Amino acid sequence: MPVITCIDDLKRIYRHRVPRMFYDYAESGSWTEQTFRENTSDFEDIYLRQRVAVDMTGRSTASQMIGQDVSMPVALAPVGLTGMQCADGEIKAARAAEKFGVPFTLSTMSINSIEEVAEATTKPFWFQLYTMTDADYVSRLIERAKAAKCSALVITLDLQILGQRHKDLKNGLSAPPKLTPSTIANLMTKWRWGIGMLGAKRRNFGNIVGHVDGISDAADLGAWTKESFDPTLDWNKIAKIKEQWGGPVILKGILDAEDAKMALNVGADAIIVSNHGGRQLDGALSSIRALPSILEAVGDQIEVHLDSGIRSGQDVLKAVAMGAKGTHIGRAFVYGLGAMGQKGVEEALRVIHTELDISMALCGRRTIEELDRDILLIPENFEGRWQG
Numbered sequence: 504m505p506v507i508t509c510i511d512d513l514k515r516i517y518r519h520r521v522p523r524m525f526y527d528y529a530e531s532g533s534w535t536e537q538t539f540r541e542n543t544s545d546f547e548d549i550y551l552r553q554r555v556a557v558d559m560t561g562r563s564t565a566s567q568m569i570g571q572d573v574s575m576p577v578a579l580a581p582v583g584l585t586g587m588q589c590a591d592g593e594i595k596a597a598r599a600a601e602k603f604g605v606p607f608t609l610s611t612m613s614i615n616s617i618e619e620v621a622e623a624t625t626k627p628f629w630f631q632l633y634t635m636t637d638a639d640y641v642s643r644l645i646e647r648a649k650a651a652k653c654s655a656l657v658i659t660l661d662l663q664i665l666g667q668r669h670k671d672l673k674n675g676l677s678a679p680p681k682l683t684p685s686t687i688a689n690l691m692t693k694w695r696w697g698i699g700m701l702g703a704k705r706r707n708f709g710n711i712v713g714h715v716d717g718i719s720d721a722a723d724l725g726a727w728t729k730e731s732f733d734p735t736l737d738w739n740k741i742a743k744i745k746e747q748w749g750g751p752v753i754l755k756g757i758l759d760a761e762d763a764k765m766a767l768n769v770g771a772d773a774i775i776v777s778n779h780g781g782r783q784l785d786g787a788l789s790s791i792r793a794l795p796s797i798l799e800a801v802g803d804q805i806e807v808h809l810d811s812g813i814r815s816g817q818d819v820l821k822a823v824a825m826g827a828k829g830t831h832i833g834r835a836f837v838y839g840l841g842a843m844g845q846k847g848v849e850e851a852l853r854v855i856h857t858e859l860d861i862s863m864a865l866c867g868r869r870t871i872e873e874l875d876r877d878i879l880l881i882p883e884n885f886e887g888r889w890q891g
């Protein structure tokens with residue numbers, strides 16, 4: 504096995520092993536990709552304060568997210584089509600998360616179904632809900648997640664309509680891939696991926712196919728997905744979903760202090776400051792830049808998490824020291840999964856954990872509770888001063 508020292512090592516192997524269509528699907532943002540790029544580059548504007556001569560023995564990265572114990576404040580974000588990055592990808596990622604002691608979030612648009620992941624794991628995972636126009640289907644999905652004993656419902660709010668990613672249109676993204684001359688040529692160079700897929704439990708959308716009338720193949724599904732995301736979603740509907748669910752609710756895709764206050768009013772247990780990894784509103788602020796104003800508005804009343812742009816333990820450290828109670832990683836675990844399956848996700852988590860642990864120590868802190876803004880050097884105008 505190659506020596507993996509950082510998330511970029513996994514990304515290089517991932518790029519080599521996974522069909523172009525799925526690499527491009529993960530590794531892109533919407534339109535010009537400005538927000539996608541700035542999600543990562545804005546972390547570099549924040550510096551860490553080195554402190555010395557502090558006893559660094561007895562360290563721990565253990566913490567809690569929505570009251571659940573985690574070995575570090577990092578959850579696996581919901582990623583659609585994870586089972587196309589690697590055969591049975593959701594099962595493998597969920598097992599890696601379970602082994603590491605961090606939460607796994609299953610996407611509505613997963614390949615492995617809720618039931619398949621539940622059967623393959625021993626601890627509860629989180630389920631991410633996209634709201635659809637078919638209210639009965641949404642209601643059944645919630646009941647399935649309850650029956651599978653999912654321990655939180657993550658409702659995604661920033662995808663009522665899909666942001667355009669140029670590459671997906673040009674590649675004709677589908678699950679499984681449609682066999683055109685160019686996909687066949689590319690697939691022939693990805694034999695390891697292909698062999699894995701031959702033995703996969705599933706190669707279509709497990710939460711949808713067989714659960715919605717008239718959906719039996721991928722071509723139908725593409726059309727169905729486009730038409731079925733609910734453009735009328737509002738705070739009343741969110742409140743109703745929360746009521747039906749009856750358990751912990753995390754609202755994902757908050758990027759504005761006013762929306763954070765609405766989330767607080769609706770009684771959410773946590774919010775995720777997120778711009779969907781730069782895949783929706785291109786030109787929106789990076790998550791890390793949006794975080795301070797949201798913390799200022801609601802930080803003392805609701806748990807605030809962050810995703811988008813995290814590629815290292817240092818990034819986790821910066822977000823948590825700024826005030827986030829937890830972070831979520833999307834691409835960082837997908838790179839590991841595509842590179843080497845479950846082992847690769849474990850490697851991604853190990854890398855981030857090591858970086859977090861050592862960097863925390865070099866800032867003179869031993870536990871997650873001890874982290875605060877005092878270890879950060881944040882530029883004065885980091886949040887930006889915008890014309891009102």
Ligand SMILES: Cc1cc2nc3c(=O)[nH]c(=O)nc-3n(C[C@H](O)[C@H](O)[C@H](O)COP(=O)(O)O)c2cc1C
Nearest residue numbers: 529580581582583610659779780811812832833834
């Ligand atoms: C390939 C891909 C698929 C995604 N699919 C979903 C999804 O099905 N549901 C969802 O709520 N978010 C989805 N997201 C967004 C992630 O949950 C998360 O917000 C984002 O990846 C965080 O940014 P990062 O990749 O820079 O860590 C997806 C992201 C990627 C990269």
